[in-house]
Amino acid sequence: MIEGELSRSVQRWCAGAxxxxxxxxxxxxxxxETWRFDITHPDGPIGAILRRSPKGYGAAPTRxxxxxxxAQLMQLAFEAGVPSPRVMHVLTPDEDLGTGFxxxxxxxxxxxxxxxxxxxxxxxxxxxxxxxxxxxxGLHRLPQDKxxxxxxxxxxxxxxxxxxxxxxxxxxxxxFELALRWLRDHxxxxxxxxxxxxxxxxxGNLIIGADGVRAVxxxxxxxxxxxxEDLGWVCVNSWRFGxxxxxxGGFGSRVELFAGYEAAGRxxxxxxxxxxxxxxxxxxxxxCGGMMQRFREGPDHSMERAMIGRRASETxxxxxxxxxxxxx
Amino acid sequence: xxxxxxxxxLTKAVADFLRNDITPLITGHQAFKLRVAINILDLVTxxxxxxxxxxxxxxxxxxxxxxxxxSVTELNRALAERIAKGEVDLxxxxxxxxxxxxxxxxxxxxxxxxxxxxxxxxxGG
Numbered sequence: 001m002i003e004g005e006l007s008r009s010v011q012r013w014c015a016g017a018x019x020x021x022x023x024x025x026x027x028x029x030x031x032x033e034t035w036r037f038d039i040t041h042p043d044g045p046i047g048a049i050l051r052r053s054p055k056g057y058g059a060a061p062t063r064x065x066x067x068x069x070x071a072q073l074m075q076l077a078f079e080a081g082v083p084s085p086r087v088m089h090v091l092t093p094d095e096d097l098g099t100g101f102x103x104x105x106x107x108x109x110x111x112x113x114x115x116x117x118x119x120x121x122x123x124x125x126x127x128x129x130x131x132x133x134x135x136x137x138g139l140h141r142l143p144q145d146k147x148x149x150x151x152x153x154x155x156x157x158x159x160x161x162x163x164x165x166x167x168x169x170x171x172x173x174x175x176f177e178l179a180l181r182w183l184r185d186h187x188x189x190x191x192x193x194x195x196x197x198x199x200x201x202x203x204g205n206l207i208i209g210a211d212g213v214r215a216v217x218x219x220x221x222x223x224x225x226x227x228x229e230d231l232g233w234v235c236v237n238s239w240r241f242g243x244x245x246x247x248x249g250g251f252g253s254r255v256e257l258f259a260g261y262e263a264a265g266r267x268x269x270x271x272x273x274x275x276x277x278x279x280x281x282x283x284x285x286x287x288c289g290g291m292m293q294r295f296r297e298g299p300d301h302s303m304e305r306a307m308i309g310r311r312a313s314e315t316x317x318x319x320x321x322x323x324x325x326x327x328x
Numbered sequence: 329x330x331x332x333x334x335x336x337x338l339t340k341a342v343a344d345f346l347r348n349d350i351t352p353l354i355t356g357h358q359a360f361k362l363r364v365a366i367n368i369l370d371l372v373t374x375x376x377x378x379x380x381x382x383x384x385x386x387x388x389x390x391x392x393x394x395x396x397x398x399s400v401t402e403l404n405r406a407l408a409e410r411i412a413k414g415e416v417d418l419x420x421x422x423x424x425x426x427x428x429x430x431x432x433x434x435x436x437x438x439x440x441x442x443x444x445x446x447x448x449x450x451x452g453g
Binding site: 181 | 414431432438443
C-alpha cells in the first residue's frame with residue numbers, strides 16, 4: 001500500500017511527522033498519478049498532494065517538461081509570489097514511490113463549471129480576468145537563469161508540429177486545413193522576447209477560492225516561447241464552459257485580462273494573442289482527434305475517450321467563428 | 329431490405345430504458361459512465377436520423393465547389409487538399425457558406441447543446 005511508503009518518506013523530511021492517513025488517488029493515467037493524503041503531525045494534520053510517475057514510467061512524453069522540472073517551476077513560482085503550492089519534497093529512488101514530488105495541498109475548486117456557476121465564487125468571478133492577467137505577468141517574469149531545462153518553440157515550429165500531428169490522424173478536415181493556412185499566413189515570426197510559458201494555463205488548471213486564484217497547477221507543458229501564447233490559450237472558447245461572451249475562462253473580457261497584465265508592468269500584443277487563440281483552438285481540436293486515435297488503437301477503449309473524438313467539431317465551429325464570422 | 333423496428337427505434341428504446349429504469353439505481357463513478365453511455369446512444373440516434381439527408385446536401389455543395397464527383401469522404405479529402413495547397417480559400421465563392429453549413433450539421437449531431445452552436449443557430453442556422 002502506498003500509505004506505508006508515504007509514511008516512511010514523510011518521517012525522513014517532515015520534522016515531527018509520524019505517518020500519513022487518507023491516501024486517495026485523484027487522477028491517473030498510465031504514466032502519471034495524483035494522490036491526496038494527510039501527514040500526521042503533533043500540530044495537526046498537514047494536507048498534501050503527491051504527483052508521481054510510478055516505477056517503470058520514468059520517461060516523459062516528448063512535449064512534457066517532466067516532473068522534476070514541474071517541481072522546480074512550482075517552487076520558483078511560489079517563491080516569486082505567483083499563487084502556487086509549496087513543494088515540500090522531491091522523491092528520491094530509495095523511497096520506492098517512483099519519480100515525482102510532494103506538495104502542500106491548496107484548498108479550493110478546480111471544476112470550471114462550479115467556479116462559473118456556484119454562489120461561493122460569485123464575489124470572486126468579476127475580478128478573475130484581471131487577476132489572471134497579473135498572475136500571468138508574474139509567471140512570465142520568473143528569473144530565466146533559475147529555470148530548469150525546457151524545450152523552446154517558436155510559432156513557426158508549433159504550426160509545423162500541429163500540422164504533422166493532424167496529418168498523422170489521416171482525418172481530412174477542411175476547417176482544420178483552413179486554420180493551418182491562416183496560421184501560416186499570420187505567423188507573427190519570432191517573439192521580441194522569450195519567456196517561460198506555462199503552456200496549459202486555463203480554467204480547470206487553476207485552484208480558485210472565494211478570494212480568487214489560489215494556485216496555478218499542471219506545469220507539465222511549460223516551455224520557453226512567446227509569452228502571448230498563455231494569454232491566447234486562456235481565451236480559447238473550449239475553456240469558457242458555455243460563457244462564450246467572456247473570453248477569459250468564462251470570467252471576463254480581454255480588456256480586463258490585458259489591463260491586469262499591463263498593470264503588473266508587462267506589455268500585451270493583442271494580434272499575437274489572437275494568433276495564439278486560433279492556434280490553441282486548433283490545438284485542442286487535434287488533441288480530440290489524438291484521443292480518438294488512442295481509443296481506436298487501445299489500450300484505453302473507454303466510452304469517454306471515444307466521445308472526445310466527437311468534440312473536435314466544437315473547435316471547428318469556434319475556428320469558423322474566429323476566421324469566417326457571420327454578420328451581426 | 330431489413331425488417332423493422334428501424335435502428336433508430338431500437339437505439340432509442342435502449343437509451344430510454346437506461347435513462348428511465350437504470351439511472352435511478354446507479355450512483356458514483358458508474359452513474360457518470362452511464363450518463364456517457366446514454367449520451368452516446370442519443371448521438372447515434374441523432375446521426376441515424378439526420379445523416380442521410382445532410383450528407384446528400386453536403387455532397388451536392390462539394391460537387392459544385394470542386395467540379396468533380398465522388399463519395400462524401402472522397403470529396404472532403406479533395407477539398408482538404410485544395411485548401412492545403414492554397415487553391416481554394418475564403419475568397420472562393422461558396423466556401424465559407426459550405427463550411428458553415430457542414431459544421432452546423434456536425435454540431436447538430438455531436439453537441440447540440442454547445443453554446444457556440446446555439447448562438448449560431450439563433451442567427452438562422
